[in-house]
Amino acid sequence: MENYSILAYLISGIFFILALRGLSSPETARRGNIYGISGMIIAIITTLFLPGIESYALIAVGILIGGTIGASIALKIQMTALPQLIAAFHSLVGLAAVMVAGAAFHNPSAYGIGDPGSIPVVSLIEMSLGSAIGAITFSGSVIAFGKLQGIMSGNPITFKFQHFLNAILGITLISIVVLFCLEQTQNFFWGLTILAFIIGFLIIIPIGAADMPVVVSMLNSYSGWAACGIGFTLSNNLLIITGALVGSSGAILSYIMCKGMNRSFISVILGGFGGDDVAAKTDKEAEQRPVKSGDANDAAFMMQNAESVVIVPGYGMAVAQAQHALKEMCDILKKKKVNIRYAIHPVAGRMPGHMNVLLAEANVPYDEVLELEAINRDFASTDVVFVIGANDITNPAAKTDPQSPIYGMPILEVENAKSVLFSKRSLGAGYAGVENELFFRDNTMMLFGDAKEMCESIINALGK
Amino acid sequence: MEHLLQELTVFILAIFVGYYVIWSVTPALHSPLMSVTNAISSVIIVGALIAVGPALFGISKIMGFIAVILAAVNIFGGFIVTQRMLQMFKKKKK
Numbered sequence: 001m002e003n004y005s006i007l008a009y010l011i012s013g014i015f016f017i018l019a020l021r022g023l024s025s026p027e028t029a030r031r032g033n034i035y036g037i038s039g040m041i042i043a044i045i046t047t048l049f050l051p052g053i054e055s056y057a058l059i060a061v062g063i064l065i066g067g068t069i070g071a072s073i074a075l076k077i078q079m080t081a082l083p084q085l086i087a088a089f090h091s092l093v094g095l096a097a098v099m100v101a102g103a104a105f106h107n108p109s110a111y112g113i114g115d116p117g118s119i120p121v122v123s124l125i126e127m128s129l130g131s132a133i134g135a136i137t138f139s140g141s142v143i144a145f146g147k148l149q150g151i152m153s154g155n156p157i158t159f160k161f162q163h164f165l166n167a168i169l170g171i172t173l174i175s176i177v178v179l180f181c182l183e184q185t186q187n188f189f190w191g192l193t194i195l196a197f198i199i200g201f202l203i204i205i206p207i208g209a210a211d212m213p214v215v216v217s218m219l220n221s222y223s224g225w226a227a228c229g230i231g232f233t234l235s236n237n238l239l240i241i242t243g244a245l246v247g248s249s250g251a252i253l254s255y256i257m258c259k260g261m262n263r264s265f266i267s268v269i270l271g272g273f274g275g276d277d278v279a280a281k282t283d284k285e286a287e288q289r290p291v292k293s294g295d296a297n298d299a300a301f302m303m304q305n306a307e308s309v310v311i312v313p314g315y316g317m318a319v320a321q322a323q324h325a326l327k328e329m330c331d332i333l334k335k336k337k338v339n340i341r342y343a344i345h346p347v348a349g350r351m352p353g354h355m356n357v358l359l360a361e362a363n364v365p366y367d368e369v370l371e372l373e374a375i376n377r378d379f380a381s382t383d384v385v386f387v388i389g390a391n392d393i394t395n396p397a398a399k400t401d402p403q404s405p406i407y408g409m410p411i412l413e414v415e416n417a418k419s420v421l422f423s424k425r426s427l428g429a430g431y432a433g434v435e436n437e438l439f440f441r442d443n444t445m446m447l448f449g450d451a452k453e454m455c456e457s458i459i460n461a462l463g464k
Numbered sequence: 465m466e467h468l469l470q471e472l473t474v475f476i477l478a479i480f481v482g483y484y485v486i487w488s489v490t491p492a493l494h495s496p497l498m499s500v501t502n503a504i505s506s507v508i509i510v511g512a513l514i515a516v517g518p519a520l521f522g523i524s525k526i527m528g529f530i531a532v533i534l535a536a537v538n539i540f541g542g543f544i545v546t547q548r549m550l551q552m553f554k555k556k557k558k
Contacts, residue, residue: 012507013478016504016507017481017485019500019504020482020485020486020489020497020500020501021485021488023489023490023493023496023497023500024488024489024490025490026490026492026493026550026553026555029493029496029550029553030547030550030551032500033496033500033543033546033547033550036500036503036504036543036546037543039504039507040503040504040506040507040539040543043507043509043510044509044510044513047509047510047513047514048513050514050517052514052517052518053513053514053517053518054517054518054519055516055517055518055519055525058516058525058529059513059516059517059532062516062529062532062533062536063532063536064536065533065536066532066533066534066535066536066537066538066539066540067536067537067539067540068540069533069537069540069541070536070537070538070539070540070541070542070544071540071541071544073537073541074540074541074542074544074545074548075544075548077545079549079552082495082499082545082549085541085545086495086498086499086502089499089502089537089538089541089542090502092506092534092535092537092538093502093505093506093508093534093535093538095530095531095534096506096508096509096512096530096531096534096535096538097508099512099515099527099528099530099531099534100508100511100512100515100527100528100531102523102524102527103511103512103515103523103524103525103527103528103531104511104515104524106522106523106524106527107515107518107522107524107525110514110515110517110518110524111511111514122465122468216498217498220498220501220502223502223505224501224505226505226508227505227507227508228475230508230511231471232468232471232475233511234510234511234514235467235471236510236511237471237474238507238510239507239508239510239511240471240474240475240478241474241475241478241481242504242505242507243478243505244475244478244479244481244482245478245481245482245485245486245501245504246482246501246502246504246505247479247482248479248482248483248486249482249486249497249498249501250498250501252483252486252487253486253494253497253498256491256494344491344492346491351494351495351498352491352494352495352497352498353491353492353493353494353495353496353497353498354495356491356492356493356494356495356553357495357496357549357552360549360552360553360554361552363552363554365554365555366492366553366554366555367555369492371491371492
């Protein structure tokens with residue numbers, strides 16, 4: 001590789017680091033994105049000037065097709081559909097990695113790694129890793145997309161001997177990689193890739209929809225490691241650097257999400273958490289206990305007479321697309337001199353930072369939106385907490401009941417507030433299948449109904 | 465072997481850089497973080513371009529072409545959606 005291209009790739013790598021660095025604050029983030037775009041342009045142009053690149057027309061067609069599709073999806077997509085969009089994008093990185101690994105296998109001389117049939121073993125291992133991780137990322141992300149989009153059930157799908165089967169497949173995969181290194185035939189290459197596709201599929205199906213923040217971050221990480229694998233195959237430092245950045249980013253996000261649920265990464269991967277059975281059972285028990293329920297007028301009365309209100313949004317707000325109505329409601333309350341803040345739990349929603357984006361979309365200033373650690377102490381001095389579409393993340397059982405599946409999970413301590421309003425469709429348990437003790441307390445009022453309609457009715461009631 | 469060790473050096477150092485940079489990302493921007501990492505991991509397009517590049521037609525070229533399209537979807541899609549998200553994060557009007 002020419003020296004100039006190595007230097008240009010280095011600059012591109014630095015730009016990518018700056019792009020991530022920019023995200024440390026919303027003020028520098030947009031500039032960061034520009035760095036990212038510049039880094040990508042430098043990388044592409046440098047590659048186009050490499051010796052041996054001749055088919056410019058075909059490349060232009062490819063970029064044009066892909067670019068048009070990508071741009072039109074990204075411009076149209078609704079912010080509530082972000083998690084599935086990200087999952088879909090991950091799948092493409094995975095598939096692209098498989099394709100590049102396959103291309104390198106079929107035409108190794110273009111990449112300077114020997115001739116067909118006599119590729120060095122190191123390159124073969126790197127190639128298998130790139131392809132296998134890419135394939136797992138692809139099929140895993142397709143399943144994640146299906147679950148998030150609602151094409152398939154979000155409940156965990158488990159069957160007997162599942163982990164045993166996965167272990168067998170994993171061992172088979174490793175054996176095929178060994179055979180591929182010895183024989184380097186096409187059959188072994190595609191064999192290992194197809195097996196990796198199946199493994200990717202199998203490791204995501206047992207994971208429930210509410211564990212999606214972990215899954216989406218995990219796949220994010222995989223897509224990075226896949227890029228790394230390709231980087232090693234091509235001996236390209238830029239791919240290695242970028243892959244490592246993305247890989248560690250996804251891994252850290254997975255860690256943060258797991259910590260937000262007090263669950264180990266392993267237990268999330270093994271899957272089978274929550275689901276219909278448990279939830280259905282607790283539903284029935286729950287209905288027999290008395291709760292205080294109110295309507296929009298009660299809620300409006302309580303909130304406009306409060307000094308401070310904290311909003312706790314959850315996935316239900318995203319489902320009902322209630323963020324705009326919620327913001328309007330809060331604006332009216334603010335005019336009535338009520339202090340409004342928002343409290344975000346790390347795992348609220350279906351991807352890291354999901355709630356922040358939705359609130360930002362509804363024009364909520366980001367300095368009113370606080371993280372768990374920043375707001376938890378303030379609940380005690382809060383008059384009204386308005387929980388909209390969230391459940392488990394407020395459940396005090398996480399602190400008090402060692403038997404509870406969510407025991408130890410950090411929660412938003414809304415029970416300390418003077419009164420709590422729950423906007424929820426029904427008394428159903430959260431995804432963990434745990435009944436929320438808060439529903440039955442004296443200072444809690446349930447507001448049954450669709451979150452968006454509830455906010456709209458409260459707006460009407462406030463207007464009177 | 466020497467080559468591999470050099471790559472490994474770069475790899476390990478990049479993980480460390482990633483570790484410290486990512487921990488300094490504010491949790492409010494975790495969604496844009498995912499979409500931007502998604503966009504930059506499509507730098508894999510470099511490998512795809514090398515496959516499409518040669519004048520000779522073959523299976524490798526076809527796979528490279530598909531990979532160029534896939535990566536381009538991600539690059540454009542990823543950066544645009546990140547930009548859209550970041551545009552929405554605004555401070556309180558004073």
